[in-house]
Amino acid sequence: MSETYETLKLEVADLVATVTLDRPPVNAQNRAMKEELIAVFDALHDREDVRAVVLTGAGRAFCAGADLKERPNIAGVPGAYPRHNRLTRASFDCIMECGKPVIAAVNGLAIGAGAVLALCADIILVAEDAYLSMTEVDVGLAGGVKHVRRHFGESDARLMIYTARRVPGPELLRMNVASACLPRDALLAEAQRIGAEIAGKVPLAVQAAKRSFQVTEYMPLHEGYVFEQSQTAALSRTEDTQEAWRAFAEKRKPVFKGR
Structure with missing residues:
Protein backbone atom coordinates (compact mmCIF):
# COMPACT_ATOMS: atom_id res chain seq x y z
CA MET A 1 0.00 0.00 0.00
CA SER A 2 1.32 3.42 -0.97
CA GLU A 3 0.25 6.90 0.16
CA THR A 4 1.52 10.20 -1.26
CA TYR A 5 1.58 13.49 0.62
CA GLU A 6 2.81 16.93 -0.41
CA THR A 7 6.34 16.33 0.89
CA LEU A 8 6.41 12.62 1.80
CA LYS A 9 5.70 9.18 0.44
CA LEU A 10 4.50 6.32 2.63
CA GLU A 11 4.60 2.65 1.67
CA VAL A 12 3.58 -0.23 3.92
CA ALA A 13 4.47 -3.82 3.08
CA ASP A 14 4.89 -6.90 5.26
CA LEU A 15 4.46 -4.93 8.52
CA VAL A 16 7.25 -2.45 7.60
CA ALA A 17 6.46 1.18 6.73
CA THR A 18 8.85 3.16 4.55
CA VAL A 19 8.59 6.94 4.89
CA THR A 20 10.44 8.81 2.12
CA LEU A 21 11.15 12.53 2.34
CA ASP A 22 10.24 13.82 -1.11
CA ARG A 23 10.61 17.57 -1.55
CA PRO A 24 12.98 18.24 -4.45
CA PRO A 25 15.67 19.15 -4.93
CA VAL A 26 17.19 18.31 -1.51
CA ASN A 27 14.24 17.50 0.78
CA ALA A 28 14.56 20.68 2.85
CA GLN A 29 12.13 20.87 5.76
CA ASN A 30 9.35 23.41 5.39
CA ARG A 31 6.26 23.77 7.54
CA ALA A 32 4.30 21.32 5.40
CA MET A 33 6.96 18.62 5.80
CA LYS A 34 7.07 19.05 9.57
CA GLU A 35 3.29 18.84 9.82
CA GLU A 36 3.19 15.78 7.57
CA LEU A 37 5.96 14.04 9.54
CA ILE A 38 3.95 14.54 12.72
CA ALA A 39 0.71 13.28 11.15
CA VAL A 40 2.36 10.23 9.54
CA PHE A 41 4.43 9.11 12.53
CA ASP A 42 1.53 9.64 14.94
CA ALA A 43 -0.59 7.40 12.70
CA LEU A 44 2.17 4.77 12.40
CA HIS A 45 2.38 4.74 16.20
CA ASP A 46 -1.16 3.31 16.31
CA ARG A 47 -1.36 1.25 13.10
CA GLU A 48 -1.64 -2.49 13.71
CA ASP A 49 -0.29 -3.27 10.23
CA VAL A 50 3.06 -1.61 11.04
CA ARG A 51 5.71 -2.97 13.40
CA ALA A 52 8.80 -1.09 12.20
CA VAL A 53 9.47 2.08 10.19
CA VAL A 54 12.21 3.01 7.70
CA LEU A 55 12.90 6.72 7.16
CA THR A 56 14.85 7.76 4.05
CA GLY A 57 15.08 10.47 1.39
CA ALA A 58 14.23 10.62 -2.30
CA GLY A 59 16.99 11.37 -4.77
CA ARG A 60 20.58 11.90 -3.65
CA ALA A 61 19.78 13.79 -0.44
CA PHE A 62 18.40 12.56 2.85
CA CYS A 63 17.48 16.04 4.07
CA ALA A 64 19.29 19.35 3.59
CA GLY A 65 17.85 20.75 6.82
CA ALA A 66 15.42 23.56 7.48
CA ASP A 67 14.18 25.70 4.62
CA LEU A 68 15.72 29.02 5.68
CA LYS A 69 13.21 30.93 3.57
CA GLU A 70 10.62 29.97 6.18
CA ARG A 71 12.55 31.21 9.23
CA PRO A 72 10.24 33.51 11.22
CA ASN A 73 11.03 37.22 11.34
CA ILE A 74 11.93 37.81 14.99
CA ALA A 75 11.02 41.49 14.61
CA GLY A 76 7.78 40.66 12.84
CA VAL A 77 4.75 38.82 14.20
CA PRO A 78 4.79 38.36 18.01
CA GLY A 79 4.93 34.68 18.92
CA ALA A 80 6.34 33.59 15.56
CA TYR A 81 9.48 32.02 17.01
CA PRO A 82 7.76 30.08 19.83
CA ARG A 83 5.30 28.60 17.32
CA HIS A 84 8.11 27.77 14.89
CA ASN A 85 10.23 26.13 17.60
CA ARG A 86 7.30 24.14 18.98
CA LEU A 87 6.52 22.69 15.56
CA THR A 88 10.19 21.90 14.94
CA ARG A 89 10.49 20.03 18.24
CA ALA A 90 7.31 18.10 17.53
CA SER A 91 8.63 17.02 14.10
CA PHE A 92 11.59 15.40 15.86
CA ASP A 93 9.71 14.14 18.90
CA CYS A 94 7.17 12.24 16.78
CA ILE A 95 9.99 9.99 15.57
CA MET A 96 11.52 9.44 18.99
CA GLU A 97 8.09 8.86 20.55
CA CYS A 98 6.71 6.59 17.83
CA GLY A 99 5.96 3.26 19.48
CA LYS A 100 7.53 1.38 16.57
CA PRO A 101 11.33 1.26 16.07
CA VAL A 102 12.50 3.71 13.38
CA ILE A 103 15.46 2.92 11.13
CA ALA A 104 17.05 5.89 9.37
CA ALA A 105 18.50 4.99 5.96
CA VAL A 106 20.65 8.08 5.37
CA ASN A 107 21.06 7.93 1.61
CA GLY A 108 22.88 11.24 1.10
CA LEU A 109 23.60 14.57 2.72
CA ALA A 110 21.92 15.20 6.09
CA ILE A 111 22.52 18.78 7.15
CA GLY A 112 21.39 20.69 10.25
CA ALA A 113 17.80 19.76 11.01
CA GLY A 114 18.24 16.91 8.52
CA ALA A 115 21.07 15.47 10.59
CA VAL A 116 18.94 15.84 13.73
CA LEU A 117 16.10 14.01 11.98
CA ALA A 118 18.41 11.04 11.37
CA LEU A 119 19.71 11.17 14.94
CA CYS A 120 16.14 10.85 16.25
CA ALA A 121 15.87 7.34 14.79
CA ASP A 122 16.44 4.19 16.84
CA ILE A 123 18.88 2.68 14.34
CA ILE A 124 21.02 4.60 11.84
CA LEU A 125 22.37 3.21 8.57
CA VAL A 126 24.36 5.41 6.19
CA ALA A 127 25.42 5.25 2.58
CA GLU A 128 29.16 5.29 1.92
CA ASP A 129 28.87 8.68 0.20
CA ALA A 130 26.41 10.16 2.72
CA TYR A 131 27.39 12.59 5.44
CA LEU A 132 26.05 14.42 8.49
CA SER A 133 26.85 18.07 9.05
CA MET A 134 25.65 20.68 11.54
CA THR A 135 26.06 23.96 9.65
CA GLU A 136 24.21 26.24 12.07
CA VAL A 137 27.29 28.30 12.90
CA ASP A 138 27.69 29.10 9.19
CA VAL A 139 24.34 30.92 9.17
CA GLY A 140 24.49 32.46 12.64
CA LEU A 141 22.49 29.79 14.47
CA ALA A 142 23.41 27.20 17.11
CA GLY A 143 20.83 24.40 17.27
CA GLY A 144 21.08 20.62 17.51
CA VAL A 145 23.62 20.34 20.33
CA LYS A 146 21.58 18.00 22.53
CA HIS A 147 20.71 15.60 19.72
CA VAL A 148 24.32 15.48 18.50
CA ARG A 149 25.53 14.86 22.04
CA ARG A 150 23.34 11.73 22.34
CA HIS A 151 25.33 10.00 19.60
CA PHE A 152 28.80 11.57 19.47
CA GLY A 153 31.56 11.67 22.06
CA GLU A 154 32.03 15.03 23.74
CA SER A 155 35.07 16.16 21.74
CA ASP A 156 33.60 14.96 18.43
CA ALA A 157 30.26 16.63 19.19
CA ARG A 158 31.97 19.96 19.83
CA LEU A 159 34.18 19.60 16.75
CA MET A 160 31.13 18.93 14.62
CA ILE A 161 29.09 21.83 16.02
CA TYR A 162 31.87 24.45 16.19
CA THR A 163 33.34 23.80 12.72
CA ALA A 164 30.28 22.69 10.68
CA ARG A 165 32.48 19.95 9.21
CA ARG A 166 30.99 17.10 7.22
CA VAL A 167 31.20 13.69 8.90
CA PRO A 168 31.13 11.07 6.10
CA GLY A 169 29.50 7.65 6.27
CA PRO A 170 32.64 5.59 6.99
CA GLU A 171 33.57 7.97 9.84
CA LEU A 172 30.04 7.73 11.29
CA LEU A 173 30.45 3.95 11.36
CA ARG A 174 33.89 4.19 12.98
CA MET A 175 32.52 6.57 15.62
CA ASN A 176 29.64 4.17 16.42
CA VAL A 177 27.06 6.77 15.34
CA ALA A 178 25.84 4.43 12.57
CA SER A 179 25.28 0.67 12.77
CA ALA A 180 26.28 0.07 9.15
CA CYS A 181 27.79 1.92 6.19
CA LEU A 182 26.74 0.50 2.83
CA PRO A 183 26.82 1.25 -0.89
CA ARG A 184 23.95 3.59 -1.67
CA ASP A 185 22.13 1.03 -3.84
CA ALA A 186 22.13 -1.53 -0.99
CA LEU A 187 21.07 0.84 1.79
CA LEU A 188 17.28 0.82 1.59
CA ALA A 189 17.04 -2.94 1.17
CA ALA A 208 8.11 -2.13 25.57
CA ALA A 209 11.82 -2.23 24.75
CA LYS A 210 11.55 1.09 22.88
CA ARG A 211 9.60 2.55 25.79
CA SER A 212 12.42 1.46 28.12
CA PHE A 213 15.01 3.18 25.93
CA GLN A 214 12.92 6.37 26.04
CA VAL A 215 12.13 6.39 29.75
CA THR A 216 15.45 5.19 31.17
CA GLU A 217 17.85 7.26 29.04
CA TYR A 218 18.64 9.71 31.83
CA MET A 219 17.80 7.50 34.82
CA PRO A 220 20.40 6.07 37.20
CA LEU A 221 21.10 2.36 36.69
CA HIS A 222 19.00 1.08 39.59
CA GLU A 223 15.88 3.09 38.78
CA GLY A 224 16.22 2.32 35.08
CA TYR A 225 16.44 -1.41 35.67
CA VAL A 226 13.46 -1.33 38.02
CA PHE A 227 11.42 0.26 35.21
CA GLU A 228 12.59 -2.39 32.73
CA GLN A 229 11.58 -5.15 35.15
CA SER A 230 8.12 -3.60 35.42
CA GLN A 231 7.82 -3.84 31.64
CA THR A 232 8.84 -7.49 31.67
CA ALA A 233 6.36 -8.29 34.44
CA ALA A 234 3.54 -6.66 32.47
CA LEU A 235 4.55 -8.47 29.27
CA SER A 236 4.54 -11.86 30.96
CA ARG A 237 0.75 -11.60 31.36
CA THR A 238 0.07 -10.84 27.67
CA GLU A 239 -1.26 -13.37 25.16
CA ASP A 240 1.63 -12.77 22.75
CA THR A 241 4.33 -13.48 25.33
CA GLN A 242 2.59 -16.66 26.42
CA GLU A 243 2.25 -17.65 22.75
CA ALA A 244 6.00 -17.02 22.27
CA TRP A 245 6.77 -19.30 25.20
CA ARG A 246 4.48 -22.07 23.85
CA ALA A 247 5.91 -21.78 20.33
CA PHE A 248 9.46 -22.01 21.68
CA ALA A 249 8.63 -25.14 23.66
CA GLU A 250 6.76 -26.68 20.72
CA LYS A 251 9.46 -25.71 18.19
CA ARG A 252 7.07 -23.87 15.87
CA LYS A 253 6.63 -20.36 14.50
CA PRO A 254 4.58 -18.17 16.84
CA VAL A 255 1.41 -16.38 15.76
CA PHE A 256 1.11 -12.96 17.41
CA LYS A 257 -2.13 -11.01 17.85
CA GLY A 258 -0.78 -7.79 19.36
CA ARG A 259 -2.28 -8.40 22.77
Whole structure:
Protein backbone atom coordinates (compact mmCIF):
# COMPACT_ATOMS: atom_id res chain seq x y z
CA MET A 1 0.00 0.00 0.00
CA SER A 2 1.32 3.42 -0.97
CA GLU A 3 0.25 6.90 0.16
CA THR A 4 1.52 10.20 -1.26
CA TYR A 5 1.58 13.49 0.62
CA GLU A 6 2.81 16.93 -0.41
CA THR A 7 6.34 16.33 0.89
CA LEU A 8 6.41 12.62 1.80
CA LYS A 9 5.70 9.18 0.44
CA LEU A 10 4.50 6.32 2.63
CA GLU A 11 4.60 2.65 1.67
CA VAL A 12 3.58 -0.23 3.92
CA ALA A 13 4.47 -3.82 3.08
CA ASP A 14 4.89 -6.90 5.26
CA LEU A 15 4.46 -4.93 8.52
CA VAL A 16 7.25 -2.45 7.60
CA ALA A 17 6.46 1.18 6.73
CA THR A 18 8.85 3.16 4.55
CA VAL A 19 8.59 6.94 4.89
CA THR A 20 10.44 8.81 2.12
CA LEU A 21 11.15 12.53 2.34
CA ASP A 22 10.24 13.82 -1.11
CA ARG A 23 10.61 17.57 -1.55
CA PRO A 24 12.98 18.24 -4.45
CA PRO A 25 15.67 19.15 -4.93
CA VAL A 26 17.19 18.31 -1.51
CA ASN A 27 14.24 17.50 0.78
CA ALA A 28 14.56 20.68 2.85
CA GLN A 29 12.13 20.87 5.76
CA ASN A 30 9.35 23.41 5.39
CA ARG A 31 6.26 23.77 7.54
CA ALA A 32 4.30 21.32 5.40
CA MET A 33 6.96 18.62 5.80
CA LYS A 34 7.07 19.05 9.57
CA GLU A 35 3.29 18.84 9.82
CA GLU A 36 3.19 15.78 7.57
CA LEU A 37 5.96 14.04 9.54
CA ILE A 38 3.95 14.54 12.72
CA ALA A 39 0.71 13.28 11.15
CA VAL A 40 2.36 10.23 9.54
CA PHE A 41 4.43 9.11 12.53
CA ASP A 42 1.53 9.64 14.94
CA ALA A 43 -0.59 7.40 12.70
CA LEU A 44 2.17 4.77 12.40
CA HIS A 45 2.38 4.74 16.20
CA ASP A 46 -1.16 3.31 16.31
CA ARG A 47 -1.36 1.25 13.10
CA GLU A 48 -1.64 -2.49 13.71
CA ASP A 49 -0.29 -3.27 10.23
CA VAL A 50 3.06 -1.61 11.04
CA ARG A 51 5.71 -2.97 13.40
CA ALA A 52 8.80 -1.09 12.20
CA VAL A 53 9.47 2.08 10.19
CA VAL A 54 12.21 3.01 7.70
CA LEU A 55 12.90 6.72 7.16
CA THR A 56 14.85 7.76 4.05
CA GLY A 57 15.08 10.47 1.39
CA ALA A 58 14.23 10.62 -2.30
CA GLY A 59 16.99 11.37 -4.77
CA ARG A 60 20.58 11.90 -3.65
CA ALA A 61 19.78 13.79 -0.44
CA PHE A 62 18.40 12.56 2.85
CA CYS A 63 17.48 16.04 4.07
CA ALA A 64 19.29 19.35 3.59
CA GLY A 65 17.85 20.75 6.82
CA ALA A 66 15.42 23.56 7.48
CA ASP A 67 14.18 25.70 4.62
CA LEU A 68 15.72 29.02 5.68
CA LYS A 69 13.21 30.93 3.57
CA GLU A 70 10.62 29.97 6.18
CA ARG A 71 12.55 31.21 9.23
CA PRO A 72 10.24 33.51 11.22
CA ASN A 73 11.03 37.22 11.34
CA ILE A 74 11.93 37.81 14.99
CA ALA A 75 11.02 41.49 14.61
CA GLY A 76 7.78 40.66 12.84
CA VAL A 77 4.75 38.82 14.20
CA PRO A 78 4.79 38.36 18.01
CA GLY A 79 4.93 34.68 18.92
CA ALA A 80 6.34 33.59 15.56
CA TYR A 81 9.48 32.02 17.01
CA PRO A 82 7.76 30.08 19.83
CA ARG A 83 5.30 28.60 17.32
CA HIS A 84 8.11 27.77 14.89
CA ASN A 85 10.23 26.13 17.60
CA ARG A 86 7.30 24.14 18.98
CA LEU A 87 6.52 22.69 15.56
CA THR A 88 10.19 21.90 14.94
CA ARG A 89 10.49 20.03 18.24
CA ALA A 90 7.31 18.10 17.53
CA SER A 91 8.63 17.02 14.10
CA PHE A 92 11.59 15.40 15.86
CA ASP A 93 9.71 14.14 18.90
CA CYS A 94 7.17 12.24 16.78
CA ILE A 95 9.99 9.99 15.57
CA MET A 96 11.52 9.44 18.99
CA GLU A 97 8.09 8.86 20.55
CA CYS A 98 6.71 6.59 17.83
CA GLY A 99 5.96 3.26 19.48
CA LYS A 100 7.53 1.38 16.57
CA PRO A 101 11.33 1.26 16.07
CA VAL A 102 12.50 3.71 13.38
CA ILE A 103 15.46 2.92 11.13
CA ALA A 104 17.05 5.89 9.37
CA ALA A 105 18.50 4.99 5.96
CA VAL A 106 20.65 8.08 5.37
CA ASN A 107 21.06 7.93 1.61
CA GLY A 108 22.88 11.24 1.10
CA LEU A 109 23.60 14.57 2.72
CA ALA A 110 21.92 15.20 6.09
CA ILE A 111 22.52 18.78 7.15
CA GLY A 112 21.39 20.69 10.25
CA ALA A 113 17.80 19.76 11.01
CA GLY A 114 18.24 16.91 8.52
CA ALA A 115 21.07 15.47 10.59
CA VAL A 116 18.94 15.84 13.73
CA LEU A 117 16.10 14.01 11.98
CA ALA A 118 18.41 11.04 11.37
CA LEU A 119 19.71 11.17 14.94
CA CYS A 120 16.14 10.85 16.25
CA ALA A 121 15.87 7.34 14.79
CA ASP A 122 16.44 4.19 16.84
CA ILE A 123 18.88 2.68 14.34
CA ILE A 124 21.02 4.60 11.84
CA LEU A 125 22.37 3.21 8.57
CA VAL A 126 24.36 5.41 6.19
CA ALA A 127 25.42 5.25 2.58
CA GLU A 128 29.16 5.29 1.92
CA ASP A 129 28.87 8.68 0.20
CA ALA A 130 26.41 10.16 2.72
CA TYR A 131 27.39 12.59 5.44
CA LEU A 132 26.05 14.42 8.49
CA SER A 133 26.85 18.07 9.05
CA MET A 134 25.65 20.68 11.54
CA THR A 135 26.06 23.96 9.65
CA GLU A 136 24.21 26.24 12.07
CA VAL A 137 27.29 28.30 12.90
CA ASP A 138 27.69 29.10 9.19
CA VAL A 139 24.34 30.92 9.17
CA GLY A 140 24.49 32.46 12.64
CA LEU A 141 22.49 29.79 14.47
CA ALA A 142 23.41 27.20 17.11
CA GLY A 143 20.83 24.40 17.27
CA GLY A 144 21.08 20.62 17.51
CA VAL A 145 23.62 20.34 20.33
CA LYS A 146 21.58 18.00 22.53
CA HIS A 147 20.71 15.60 19.72
CA VAL A 148 24.32 15.48 18.50
CA ARG A 149 25.53 14.86 22.04
CA ARG A 150 23.34 11.73 22.34
CA HIS A 151 25.33 10.00 19.60
CA PHE A 152 28.80 11.57 19.47
CA GLY A 153 31.56 11.67 22.06
CA GLU A 154 32.03 15.03 23.74
CA SER A 155 35.07 16.16 21.74
CA ASP A 156 33.60 14.96 18.43
CA ALA A 157 30.26 16.63 19.19
CA ARG A 158 31.97 19.96 19.83
CA LEU A 159 34.18 19.60 16.75
CA MET A 160 31.13 18.93 14.62
CA ILE A 161 29.09 21.83 16.02
CA TYR A 162 31.87 24.45 16.19
CA THR A 163 33.34 23.80 12.72
CA ALA A 164 30.28 22.69 10.68
CA ARG A 165 32.48 19.95 9.21
CA ARG A 166 30.99 17.10 7.22
CA VAL A 167 31.20 13.69 8.90
CA PRO A 168 31.13 11.07 6.10
CA GLY A 169 29.50 7.65 6.27
CA PRO A 170 32.64 5.59 6.99
CA GLU A 171 33.57 7.97 9.84
CA LEU A 172 30.04 7.73 11.29
CA LEU A 173 30.45 3.95 11.36
CA ARG A 174 33.89 4.19 12.98
CA MET A 175 32.52 6.57 15.62
CA ASN A 176 29.64 4.17 16.42
CA VAL A 177 27.06 6.77 15.34
CA ALA A 178 25.84 4.43 12.57
CA SER A 179 25.28 0.67 12.77
CA ALA A 180 26.28 0.07 9.15
CA CYS A 181 27.79 1.92 6.19
CA LEU A 182 26.74 0.50 2.83
CA PRO A 183 26.82 1.25 -0.89
CA ARG A 184 23.95 3.59 -1.67
CA ASP A 185 22.13 1.03 -3.84
CA ALA A 186 22.13 -1.53 -0.99
CA LEU A 187 21.07 0.84 1.79
CA LEU A 188 17.28 0.82 1.59
CA ALA A 189 17.04 -2.94 1.17
CA GLU A 190 19.17 -3.48 4.27
CA ALA A 191 17.08 -1.04 6.30
CA GLN A 192 13.91 -2.82 5.22
CA ARG A 193 15.47 -6.19 6.00
CA ILE A 194 16.21 -5.04 9.54
CA GLY A 195 12.65 -3.72 9.75
CA ALA A 196 11.31 -7.13 8.71
CA GLU A 197 13.52 -8.81 11.31
CA ILE A 198 12.09 -6.54 14.01
CA ALA A 199 8.56 -7.14 12.71
CA GLY A 200 9.00 -10.87 13.34
CA LYS A 201 9.51 -10.38 17.08
CA VAL A 202 6.80 -10.16 19.75
CA PRO A 203 5.21 -6.76 18.89
CA LEU A 204 4.37 -5.74 22.46
CA ALA A 205 7.86 -6.71 23.62
CA VAL A 206 9.51 -4.56 20.94
CA GLN A 207 7.28 -1.63 21.89
CA ALA A 208 8.11 -2.13 25.57
CA ALA A 209 11.82 -2.23 24.75
CA LYS A 210 11.55 1.09 22.88
CA ARG A 211 9.60 2.55 25.79
CA SER A 212 12.42 1.46 28.12
CA PHE A 213 15.01 3.18 25.93
CA GLN A 214 12.92 6.37 26.04
CA VAL A 215 12.13 6.39 29.75
CA THR A 216 15.45 5.19 31.17
CA GLU A 217 17.85 7.26 29.04
CA TYR A 218 18.64 9.71 31.83
CA MET A 219 17.80 7.50 34.82
CA PRO A 220 20.40 6.07 37.20
CA LEU A 221 21.10 2.36 36.69
CA HIS A 222 19.00 1.08 39.59
CA GLU A 223 15.88 3.09 38.78
CA GLY A 224 16.22 2.32 35.08
CA TYR A 225 16.44 -1.41 35.67
CA VAL A 226 13.46 -1.33 38.02
CA PHE A 227 11.42 0.26 35.21
CA GLU A 228 12.59 -2.39 32.73
CA GLN A 229 11.58 -5.15 35.15
CA SER A 230 8.12 -3.60 35.42
CA GLN A 231 7.82 -3.84 31.64
CA THR A 232 8.84 -7.49 31.67
CA ALA A 233 6.36 -8.29 34.44
CA ALA A 234 3.54 -6.66 32.47
CA LEU A 235 4.55 -8.47 29.27
CA SER A 236 4.54 -11.86 30.96
CA ARG A 237 0.75 -11.60 31.36
CA THR A 238 0.07 -10.84 27.67
CA GLU A 239 -1.26 -13.37 25.16
CA ASP A 240 1.63 -12.77 22.75
CA THR A 241 4.33 -13.48 25.33
CA GLN A 242 2.59 -16.66 26.42
CA GLU A 243 2.25 -17.65 22.75
CA ALA A 244 6.00 -17.02 22.27
CA TRP A 245 6.77 -19.30 25.20
CA ARG A 246 4.48 -22.07 23.85
CA ALA A 247 5.91 -21.78 20.33
CA PHE A 248 9.46 -22.01 21.68
CA ALA A 249 8.63 -25.14 23.66
CA GLU A 250 6.76 -26.68 20.72
CA LYS A 251 9.46 -25.71 18.19
CA ARG A 252 7.07 -23.87 15.87
CA LYS A 253 6.63 -20.36 14.50
CA PRO A 254 4.58 -18.17 16.84
CA VAL A 255 1.41 -16.38 15.76
CA PHE A 256 1.11 -12.96 17.41
CA LYS A 257 -2.13 -11.01 17.85
CA GLY A 258 -0.78 -7.79 19.36
CA ARG A 259 -2.28 -8.40 22.77
